[in-house]
Amino acid sequence: MNAPILSRRRFLSASLVAGGGLLFDLNIPLAGAAEGTPQILTAFVRILPDNRVIIGAKNAEIGQGAKTMLPMLIAEEMDVDWAQVTIEQTHADQKIFGGQTAGGSRTTPREWLPTRKAGAAARAMLVAAAAQQWGVAPATLKTGSGKVSDPASGRSISYAALAAAAAQQPPPDPATLTLKDPKDFRIIGQSIGGVDTPAIVAGKPLFGIDFKLPGMLYAVLETCPAFGGTFKTANLDAVKALPGVAHVLTIKGDGTPESLFDGVAILSTSWWSANQAREALKVEWDMSAVSGFSTEGYAVQAAERLKGKADGDIVRAGDVDAAFAGAAKTVSAQYDYPFLAHGTLEPQNCTALFEDGAVEIWAPTQNPESGRGLVAKALNLPPDKIRINFTRIGGGFGRRLMNDYMVQAAAIAAQLPGVPVKLLYNRQQDIQRDFYRPAGWHGFRAALDKAGKLTAFHDHFVTFGKDGKPVRSAEMPATEIPAGLIDTVLLEQSFLSSNMPTGWLRAPGSNALAFVTQAFLDEVAQAAGKDLPTLMLELLGEPRELPRGPNAPPFVTGRAKGVIEKVVALSGWADRGKLPKGRGKGFAFYYSHMGYFAEVLEVALIDGMPKVATVWVAGDVGSQIINPMNALHQAQGSVIEGLGQALAGQKITQVAGAVEQANFDTHPLQRIPDTPQIIVEFVKTDYPPTGMGEPALPPVIPALVNALHAATGKRIRTLPIVPEMFA
Numbered sequence: 001m002n003a004p005i006l007s008r009r010r011f012l013s014a015s016l017v018a019g020g021g022l023l024f025d026l027n028i029p030l031a032g033a034a035e036g037t038p039q040i041l042t043a044f045v046r047i048l049p050d051n052r053v054i055i056g057a058k059n060a061e062i063g064q065g066a067k068t069m070l071p072m073l074i075a076e077e078m079d080v081d082w083a084q085v086t087i088e089q090t091h092a093d094q095k096i097f098g099g100q101t102a103g104g105s106r107t108t109p110r111e112w113l114p115t116r117k118a119g120a121a122a123r124a125m126l127v128a129a130a131a132q133q134w135g136v137a138p139a140t141l142k143t144g145s146g147k148v149s150d151p152a153s154g155r156s157i158s159y160a161a162l163a164a165a166a167a168q169q170p171p172p173d174p175a176t177l178t179l180k181d182p183k184d185f186r187i188i189g190q191s192i193g194g195v196d197t198p199a200i201v202a203g204k205p206l207f208g209i210d211f212k213l214p215g216m217l218y219a220v221l222e223t224c225p226a227f228g229g230t231f232k233t234a235n236l237d238a239v240k241a242l243p244g245v246a247h248v249l250t251i252k253g254d255g256t257p258e259s260l261f262d263g264v265a266i267l268s269t270s271w272w273s274a275n276q277a278r279e280a281l282k283v284e285w286d287m288s289a290v291s292g293f294s295t296e297g298y299a300v301q302a303a304e305r306l307k308g309k310a311d312g313d314i315v316r317a318g319d320v321d322a323a324f325a326g327a328a329k330t331v332s333a334q335y336d337y338p339f340l341a342h343g344t345l346e347p348q349n350c351t352a353l354f355e356d357g358a359v360e361i362w363a364p365t366q367n368p369e370s371g372r373g374l375v376a377k378a379l380n381l382p383p384d385k386i387r388i389n390f391t392r393i394g395g396g397f398g399r400r401l402m403n404d405y406m407v408q409a410a411a412i413a414a415q416l417p418g419v420p421v422k423l424l425y426n427r428q429q430d431i432q433r434d435f436y437r438p439a440g441w442h443g444f445r446a447a448l449d450k451a452g453k454l455t456a457f458h459d460h461f462v463t464f465g466k467d468g469k470p471v472r473s474a475e476m477p478a479t480e481i482p483a484g485l486i487d488t489v490l491l492e493q494s495f496l497s498s499n500m501p502t503g504w505l506r507a508p509g510s511n512a513l514a515f516v517t518q519a520f521l522d523e524v525a526q527a528a529g530k531d532l533p534t535l536m537l538e539l540l541g542e543p544r545e546l547p548r549g550p551n552a553p554p555f556v557t558g559r560a561k562g563v564i565e566k567v568v569a570l571s572g573w574a575d576r577g578k579l580p581k582g583r584g585k586g587f588a589f590y591y592s593h594m595g596y597f598a599e600v601l602e603v604a605l606i607d608g609m610p611k612v613a614t615v616w617v618a619g620d621v622g623s624q625i626i627n628p629m630n631a632l633h634q635a636q637g638s639v640i641e642g643l644g645q646a647l648a649g650q651k652i653t654q655v656a657g658a659v660e661q662a663n664f665d666t667h668p669l670q671r672i673p674d675t676p677q678i679i680v681e682f683v684k685t686d687y688p689p690t691g692m693g694e695p696a697l698p699p700v701i702p703a704l705v706n707a708l709h710a711a712t713g714k715r716i717r718t719l720p721i722v723p724e725m726f727a
Contacts, residue, residue, distance in 0.1 A: 047163040056090040058097040062396035065630035076187040077119030079143040092368035092388035102366040105593035105691025120177040129165035191629035206392035208364035213420035218271040223263040226657030228290040231262040234283040244273035257501035290499040290657035302441040310492035315478035318488030323456030327447035335516040338651035340437040346394025347430040350409035351422040358385040364393040371403030398504035428662040435503025438474040452528030456488040465495025485539040507694040510592035514698030518588040563598040567618035571600035584710025588702035595695025596620040601703040612676040622689040634692035642700035644670030
């Protein structure tokens with residue numbers, strides 16, 4: 001990083017240290033291209049003879065807009081017109097492209113500077129080539145619309161004419177690159193439609209489920225109804241004899257749900273015939289070790305645990321017992337929420353081809369490198385023998401951070417070298433073989449002084465754990481509000497056992513914790529004789545930065561106050577008392593994934609069920625909204641998904657170790673007629689831009705239940721919301 005001029009290999013290493021971004025691909029021949037052919041400037045940039053620019057999109061696209069947004073950053077700093085740009089998806093190789101995981105709203109904060117530097121580096125090489133050709137200093141030259149110009153002489157030359165010479169230039173030191181002043185942005189900050197949108201609208205093949213190869217066989221995989229069950233026997237010979245069936249294979253599990261579990265794979269020339277054959281399959285499973293797990297049992301255990309001592313503390317600050325003993329008033333309540341499935345519209349699928357000791361994979365994955373490692377381990381292959389190609393993802397929400405379907409497809413293909421294999425789950429499997437948002441139970445207490453000030457807060461959180469630690473996505477941070485804002489706090493946890501595999505669901509952790517904490521604080525505010533925005537502003541106090549751990553940015557109370565004050569004004573919160581009887585507004589604030597969001601929701605009870613009229617959203621994700629159209633859509637989508645979790649009837653229940661729900665009739669999604677008006681405004685602050693995939697979701701559920709209390713007087717403490725709650 002300190003060398004003034006880096007070799008291409010040195011630049012590669014330096015960029016990896018910086019966290020990714022544009023990396024020059026040593027394997028791409030930069031020199032010697034024939035005249036009139038595309039010139040490859042970097043691993044991300046190709047310049048065509050007609051001056052069009054191909055920019056590689058390196059991240060998986062799950063609808064969050066990265067496939068359009070990241071090339072926007074490169075195009076802006078290259079100084080080309082967006083109309084010149086064509087975007088192509090790269091394959092998965094973090095040694096070349098840097099981090100490629102799509103999750104946690106991390107793409108924007110991770111890529112904001114490195115990817116812009118990638119574009120600036122390409123521009124610098126083009127300018128250096130022009131300066132060398134004209135015998136002038138690079139600093140005297142200008143760029144724009146894919147051209148380099150010399151103001152002193154009036155000369156100009158297209159990037160295409162410079163591309164071959166530019167490819168010979170030494171890559172610049174990233175530390176020396178000067179990025180554009182935001183006032184000069186011509187692409188960043190513009191609303192640009194998704195690059196895949198025209199193909200999606202036209203129904204063209206983009207997704208993993210669309211992918212085909214000549215001679216491909218379709219695979220279905222029958223697995224045990226209960227997680228952890230093992231294969232005993234099956235009528236394999238009878239199924240092999242059925243029309244259309246090409247192969248019937250047994251798959252041996254390795255004890256980890258992220259990899260392989262016991263199953264029977266049936267392969268045919270069509271998915272339909274393979275699935276028909278599965279219906280004739282009769283398998284005997286051993287479920288003796290896992291049949292004791294059930295939703296009813298969890299609830300009974302949780303109720304008992306909430307009465308007793310917790311397994312351990314998450315954070316303990318101040319003398320909690322003394323604070324409650326001296327309180328003028330205390331408030332207590334219990335909240336709970338269920339397991340949830342991801343419900344991606346495109347079921348899990350993967351295509352794999354094993355030949356010559358290597359495997360090539362086409363997968364809708366959010367986390368390709370993790371999948372590479374799992375496949376390598378399962379097939380005992382070196383990682384460099386696994387090539388992973390991205391396909392467009394038809395809904396991820398965290399489900400495709402897990403790569404079990406990739407490992408399964410590769411394991412099936414490994415038994416049939418030279419034969420392409422597409423594994424495709426049906427809807428039942430997709431819901432019953434998920435990695436679920438874990439359920440949780442909370443026992444809250446709050447202490448108030450005579451002035452209505454919150455003086456102490458206690459949450460006994462019961463969730464699922466193993467070996468004294470919460471399972472994946474069941475963690476509660478020690479900074480969960482109001483921790484850090486008051487002196488006396490006890491957050492503690494107890495664990496239940498389960499055979500359910502758990503995983504990250506959009507806004508992981510936050511999608512549940514925001515509901516319970518902001519809804520309970522609404523109760524606390526009312527007990528103190530104030531509303532929740534007022535209580536939150538009091539707790540936040542003067543603008544300051546609160547630490548959240550060594551690898552996390554601080555919580556900035558001033559940014560939180562900014563969005564609260566914004567949404568209160570935007571929604572007409574002060575006039576909520578003028579609403580007709582039976583209508584109510586609710587408020588909630590939450591900080592997650594580096595985004596500050598406050599929301600107000602107006603609801604009425606119609607025919608016994610809540611009908612949400614309007615949701616007002618105020619968000620602070622930093623200094624720059626890169627693609628306003630996409631940011632708006634992310635906020636709207638987050639609100640709709642959160643409402644679906646609360647109102648559509650979503651829950652996953654278990655009997656005898658197996659999931660009961662099997663399709664969208666029993667795990668429904670939010671429908672178009674139930675979508676409210678959603679008004680979104682952003683509060684810009686002088687902080688680096690952060691992601692929009694998740695932070696707008698968590699506040700909507702507590703805003704909903706708080707609005708329902710205002711409208712009906714009914715306090716909702718359990719999800720999902722069902723008509724019986726208002727009977």
